[in-house]
Amino acid sequence: MSLDKPYLDVPGTTIFDAEQSRKGYWLNQFCMSLMKAENRLRFKADESAYLDEWAMTEDQKQAVLARDLNRCIAAGGNIYFLAKIGATDGKSFQQMAGSMTGMSEDDYRAMMLAGGRDPRWGR
Amino acid sequence: MARITASVYTSHVPAIGAAMDLGKTHEPYWQPLFAGYEFSRRWLRDNRPDVIVLVYNDHANAFSLDLIPTFALGTAAGYAIADEGWGPRPVPAVQGHPDLAGHIAHSVIQDDFDLTLVNRMDVDHGLTVPLSLMCGEQHPTTGAWPCPVIPLAVNVVQYPVPSGRRCFELGRAIRRAVERYDEPLKVQVWGTGGMSHQLQGPRAGLINKAWDQRFLDRLIAEPEALAQVPHIDYVTEAGSEGIELVMWLIARGAMSDVDGGLPPLLKHRFYHVPASNTAVGHLILENT
Numbered sequence: 476m477s478l479d480k481p482y483l484d485v486p487g488t489t490i491f492d493a494e495q496s497r498k499g500y501w502l503n504q505f506c507m508s509l510m511k512a513e514n515r516l517r518f519k520a521d522e523s524a525y526l527d528e529w530a531m532t533e534d535q536k537q538a539v540l541a542r543d544l545n546r547c548i549a550a551g552g553n554i555y556f557l558a559k560i561g562a563t564d565g566k567s568f569q570q571m572a573g574s575m576t577g578m579s580e581d582d583y584r585a586m587m588l589a590g591g592r593d594p595r596w597g598r
Numbered sequence: 599m600a601r602i603t604a605s606v607y608t609s610h611v612p613a614i615g616a617a618m619d620l621g622k623t624h625e626p627y628w629q630p631l632f633a634g635y636e637f638s639r640r641w642l643r644d645n646r647p648d649v650i651v652l653v654y655n656d657h658a659n660a661f662s663l664d665l666i667p668t669f670a671l672g673t674a675a676g677y678a679i680a681d682e683g684w685g686p687r688p689v690p691a692v693q694g695h696p697d698l699a700g701h702i703a704h705s706v707i708q709d710d711f712d713l714t715l716v717n718r719m720d721v722d723h724g725l726t727v728p729l730s731l732m733c734g735e736q737h738p739t740t741g742a743w744p745c746p747v748i749p750l751a752v753n754v755v756q757y758p759v760p761s762g763r764r765c766f767e768l769g770r771a772i773r774r775a776v777e778r779y780d781e782p783l784k785v786q787v788w789g790t791g792g793m794s795h796q797l798q799g800p801r802a803g804l805i806n807k808a809w810d811q812r813f814l815d816r817l818i819a820e821p822e823a824l825a826q827v828p829h830i831d832y833v834t835e836a837g838s839e840g841i842e843l844v845m846w847l848i849a850r851g852a853m854s855d856v857d858g859g860l861p862p863l864l865k866h867r868f869y870h871v872p873a874s875n876t877a878v879g880h881l882i883l884e885n886t
Binding site: 481482485486487488489490491492493496500503504506507509510511512515544545548553554555556558559561562563567568569571572573575576577583586587588590591592593594596597 | 612613616657658659662663664680681682683684685755756757758794796797798799800801802803804805806807809828829830833834835837838839871872874875877
């Protein structure tokens with residue numbers, strides 16, 4: 476019997492469930508390593524070499540190098556883990572979230588100040 | 599005997615902590631938000647508890663994908679502040695209450711809730727931002743939080759997360775546990791996270807003021823019915839990270855009206871958009 480996953484068709488949204496988690500295990504564990512200051516320094520010094528230390532797929536590595544968070548999420552990343560990459564880059568959560576919407580940083584900030592995205596978006 | 603005197607509900611946005619840590623609270627962007635907590639800080643000084651049970655979620659700091667406990671109760675004597683990637687927040691370490699925590703664990707597990715117990719854990723913004731909002735700025739070494747804190751970390755990161763109903767029932771079990779504790783402690787239960795927000799994908803930035811306000815209304819007046827709301831409604835209406843709101847039901851379930859006491863007194867209600875990507879909601883309910 477299949478499991479009930481009513482969240483699979485919410486527009487513009489990927490729910491991080493056990494299946495995504497399995498896909499993204501090493502991507503997310505790489506992100507966790509950036510909680511240590513010395514690892515942040517090593518990553519920044521040579522990103523590709525640092526990524527090669529992890530059992531990540533080539534697609535996951537390319538997505539990280541490109542800082543393409545939508546692609547990271549499609550590859551099993553979770554935003555709270557991916558936030559460690561943003562922190563390493565000195566980016567705020569707002570900059571990270573905005574980067575996934577196709578909007579400019581200023582437009583996204585202005586949308587939030589005006590009350591945020593309409594909940595009917597994409598329906 | 600110990601008793602639950604009040605419950606507090608608040609969002610725990612990391613940018614709020616950063617605004618306090620960087621001295622930005624009087625900037626026009628942040629001023630309206632912090633104004634909403636002025637009453638709360640006075641109230642907490644006047645109604646200081648002996649212990650706070652603080653319900654929050656870890657954001658991939660204490661728990662990686664190696665271990666995903668649904669409900670993790672802190673039974674340690676103290677908790678260090680997590681380095682979430684920006685360096686640890688410059689706030690005091692958190693003192694625990696191992697004796698009451700152990701008592702709650704014993705009682706709640708015998709009451710059929712299979713908690714995970716944690717004796718070593720760093721605490722992240724989910725726990726420290728509510729303390730900062732309610733207590734104001736505290737120096738990391740010479741300052742202190744007003745009382746010991748028992749962290750209760752809830753998994754709302756990897757699905758499936760616990761249902762609203764399960765959270766509400768856990769709150770009830772926590773109240774029964776507290777009321778069986780011999781020392782006459784005043785205990786507050788804080789539920790944190792939310793309100794509507796989505797941090798991922800093309801739909802990031804979603805805010806649903808009408809849904810949030812209705813959630814606050816129902817949390818006050820009909821929490822048991824609110825606890826029946828399925829996850830999918832949180833996701834579609836309050837955004838993917840709006841699911842954090844199930845944690846508020848733990849604090850609400852711990853209030854005495856749920857089991858035949860008088861309705862709680864609404865001491866404070868506040869709502870503000872935005873803090874970074876998020877709608878901020880805040881309530882204080884007192885047991886009468």
